[in-house]
Amino acid sequence: MNGARKIERVVLGDQVYEAIKERILDQAYAPGEKLNVDGLARELQVSSTPIREALARLVAEGLVKAEPFIGFATAPLPDRRYYEDVYSFRGVIEPWAAAQAARSRPGPDVIAALRDEVAAMMAGEPSREYRSHRGFTEADDRFHRIILQAAGNQVALKSYDDLRFHLHISRLYLTREQDVGLTHQEHFRIVDALEAGDPDAAAQAMRLHLEGSYERLIK
């Protein structure tokens, strides 16, 4: 027929979910801060049911913790050990994904999308202001996600998505000015290897990038 636009049926719970999620990612709440259901209901002008549904979903995503008969609270800031584990895990998955992506000979659209994200990261003004940091980390996030997507393994992609939000929170705090240049170089090498369709080079470039990221994170 035609490319009919889908009538987006809006469920209240979804909107509440997005609203609360954005607040958490924006650091509007301190880590571990208690989330009052009735209070959120009043603030967002809805009943408590959609709030609870949204919070339940956030619990499943790991952004919120729930204690029976006590309530919800934002997830505590992960400890150093957790970041170790995250980067070990990424150090296994992402080089493999980069190799898979290179093997599948990514089309020019994928390469262009990756270069766009790198450009977006470079376009961010060197500033300590919050917004630009957020733009940087979001572009970096999308960069890595595009590669996972190009690898064509939906299970790996989903497992990466589960980590994204946690990383996002930490990276908001930890992006440093002097490290930006190194990050760009590493990203360029990855894109080049993907464009060349060289699996080994792509895996190696990704490995170096993640090791570099981790070094910059923990120092």
Next chain:
Amino acid sequence: MNGARKIERVVLGDQVYEAIKERILDQAYAPGEKLNVDGLARELQVSSTPIREALARLVAEGLVKAEPFIGFATAPLPDRRYYEDVYSFRGVIEPWAAAQAARSRPGPDVIAALRDEVAAMMAGEPSREYRSHRGFTEADDRFHRIILQAAGNQVALKSYDDLRFHLHISRLYLTREQDVGLTHQEHFRIVDALEAGDPDAAAQAMRLHLEGSYERLIK
């Protein structure tokens, strides 16, 4: 003070969650079957609120799909492509995890636990009956999980847990009598390599086991 026993706080939503989850894993519902909220509420003698909360959690775990204003339904049976992706992913994570576990020199308690699970799989009578198949797959599941745990990476462990339920469903259907012996041999080799603390042998044994599992699954 003392080793006070924890007062198990019972939230209705948790019990409903466990009840529905067990039903799904027991194949009480066909894949894709619609889940009526009011019906479940009547069956389980509770209101619709705990039902919806439980279903929301199951949606987040991927066992249930939700469509706005239409309702909940059990997740459709994954297609062949999905299993391909799962085993590719496991083929990356689990050999690495086995190597990590071997490197950390697992204690005799871990080795004993692994041998227990292998014994549990062998103890299952050769039968087509449902219960024994279930026992087999659950022991196999625990076997792999113990190794992920011994690797000491909580991120990898969580990502494996996300796959378990889906695998559980498929394996219920697909365990074959003549394949059991091969599985045992592969498991033994893995345990031996772990006990010897040989990372390369452990990774290789795990790789062979997963390749074998996949071959047996798709034929």
Next chain:
DNA sequence: CATTTCAAAATCATGCACGATCCAAGATGC
């Protein structure tokens, strides 16, 4: 006077019943 104890009230999470809204299917009309 400072500190602990204990009870009562306020606060909040949880569960339930009801009304509103929306989708699906059968009936009606042309």
Next chain:
DNA sequence: GCATCTTGGATCGTGCATGATTTTGAAATG
């Protein structure tokens, strides 16, 4: 036979009741 309308049934959201938790505040003790 096809389009439209209506009815049935289910989902979604609200308000309220209940029970658990936490805090407040006053009395009692060292």
